[in-house]
Amino acid sequence: LSAALNRLAGVPVQRLLARPELPAAVALANRGLPARTVEGFLRPLLAALLCDPGLTTSSRCADLALRAFASGRLCVPEGGAETLPELLARSLPPGTVHTGVRVTSIATNLVTTADHGELRCRAVLVATDARAAAGLLPGLRVPGFHPVTVVHHTADEAPSTGAFLLLDADRGGPVAHTAVVSRVDPSRSPAGRPLISSTVLGAPPQDVDTAVRAHLSRLYGMSTTRWETLAVHHTAEAVPAMRPPHDLRRPVRLLAGLYVCGDHRDTSTVQGALHSGHRAASAILTDLGAGPMHAAEPLRTTATATATAASDEEEEEAAAA
Ligand SMILES: Cc1cc2nc3c(=O)[nH]c(=O)nc-3n(C[C@H](O)[C@H](O)[C@H](O)COP(=O)(O)OP(=O)(O)OC[C@H]3O[C@@H](n4cnc5c(N)ncnc54)[C@H](O)[C@@H]3O)c2cc1C
Known part of the structure; x- marks a missing residue:
């Protein structure tokens, strides 16, 4: 294999x-x-x-x-899913990004918001989920979606599966996969205790937490009755479906001044969303006559800082040798 x-x-x-x-x-x-x-x-x-x-x-x-x-292989963003957009925003001049602002309508030169008035502009890039994008850009296709439910538990004692992702090949319950996420990313540990995150794919059963606990007990081979449920997050439209034939490069330039990006224009992943954003940014720069996109420096994260430090040391060792 x-x-x-x-x-x-x-x-x-x-x-x-x-x-x-x-x-x-x-x-x-x-x-x-x-x-x-x-x-x-x-x-x-x-x-x-x-x-x-x-x-x-x-x-x-x-x-x-x-x-x-x-x-x-597999990875999670250190600190949680919001780390990636926060890192991207941090690389921009302060005040560039405004959050908590709901857009109600757009034109090529105007963005209207629910509570923050109107913004004049030279181009608009709609970077929302597929359904919100179709609301702002009537005629845009709304795909089907896969629902995802994530259940977070903590326990006195962590299961002994280390940092591995446990897949349920037997389909013996609602959990598709589960991991002791605090072993992968200790920064997610709730008050120093283990964080066990489990994912239910498709429509969840009625009492999802009870069914998940019973299944986790079999998967981890330990009692889960005393585990504490921290949160149950259900997202009905979590991931756009990619049934065949799937267009991996849906247009991101609708007309000069109006662009759209997101996981629904590419593959339904963070990677797909980023890739479509890159395509849209290139189209905007071309239309504005701003020249080609420059290659940005990789974002500096704890992981890259460690990797850079390690490779610096290796270079020094090689030079010394
Ligand atoms: C539970 C769950 C688990 C997942 N796991 C993975 C995984 O392991 N790996 C992976 O690659 N992908 C995963 N995904 C999918 C991944 O999160 C998405 O593909 C990705 O976030 C899409 O990014 P996006 O920028 O296209 O849209 P989004 O991340 O949905 O961002 C769209 C933004 O637009 C904002 N918005 C919407 N409407 C408006 C409006 N009217 N005005 C202003 N702002 C608006 C929203 O608030 C949101 O911030 C998962 C998704 C879920 C729900």
């Missing part, structure tokens, strides 16, 4: 995108892989990566997700 994943990591994206496009579940069954590999690992992994328990997603998007996993 490891060798197959390494091979996949080396396949050029264009070659993956030239493969026939089928529902991922059908493509997976046709690949001639042992049933144990498919059912015991690939199916639950892809369901987790795509937030799609039925694997109705385009096989091309599934291949891209698996290739990304094979080349980079």
Whole structure:
């Protein structure tokens, strides 16, 4: 399996995108892989990566997700999902970004807000979720969505699975995957206690917390009756569905002055949202005659700071040698 994943990591994206496009579940069954590999690992992994328990997603998007996993494995943003937009905003001049401002209508030269008046502008880029974008830009397609429910628990004692993500290949309950997230990112630990985050894909059962606890008890092999529920977050329209045929590069330039980006223009991931934002920014700069986009310095995070420090040390060691 490891060798197959390494091979996949080396396949050029264009070659993956030239493969026939089928529902991922059908493509997976046709690949001639042992049933144990498919059912015991690939199916639950892809369901987790795509937030799609039925694997109705385009096989091309599934291949891209698996290739990304094979080349980079899994990660979470240190400090929580909001860290990434906060880092991006921090690289801009102070006062550039205003939050808590709801936009009610747009034109190429005007943005109208609910409580903050009107803003004149030279171009508008709508970077909302798909449904809000269609509200602001009538005629824009609204895709189907996959619902996601995340349940956070804490406990006196952490399960002994370390920093691993546990996938449920047996479909023995509502939990698709679960992890002791505080072992991966200690900054998320609630008051020094373990944080166990579990994800339910698709429509959740009625009493989701009770069903999740019972399932977690079997998955982790320990009692969960004394675990404390910290939060249950249900997002009905969490991830835009990518059924075949899926257009991986939906237009981001609607007309000169009006642009749209987000996960619904690319792949339904943070990566897809960023990529579509990059495409839209390039189109805006071209239309404004501002020249090509410059390559930004990588954002400095704790992880990159550590990696840079490590590589500086390696360089120094190499120079000394
Ligand atoms: C529970 C959950 C788990 C997920 N897990 C993963 C994962 O593991 N990996 C992964 O890659 N992706 C994951 N995703 C998907 C990922 O979060 C999205 O694909 C990504 O956030 C899309 O980014 P975006 O910028 O397109 O839109 P969003 O992140 O939805 O941002 C849109 C913004 O627009 C704002 N907005 C909306 N309407 C208006 C308005 N009228 N005026 C002003 N502002 C407005 C919203 O407040 C929001 O801040 C997950 C999603 C959920 C819900």
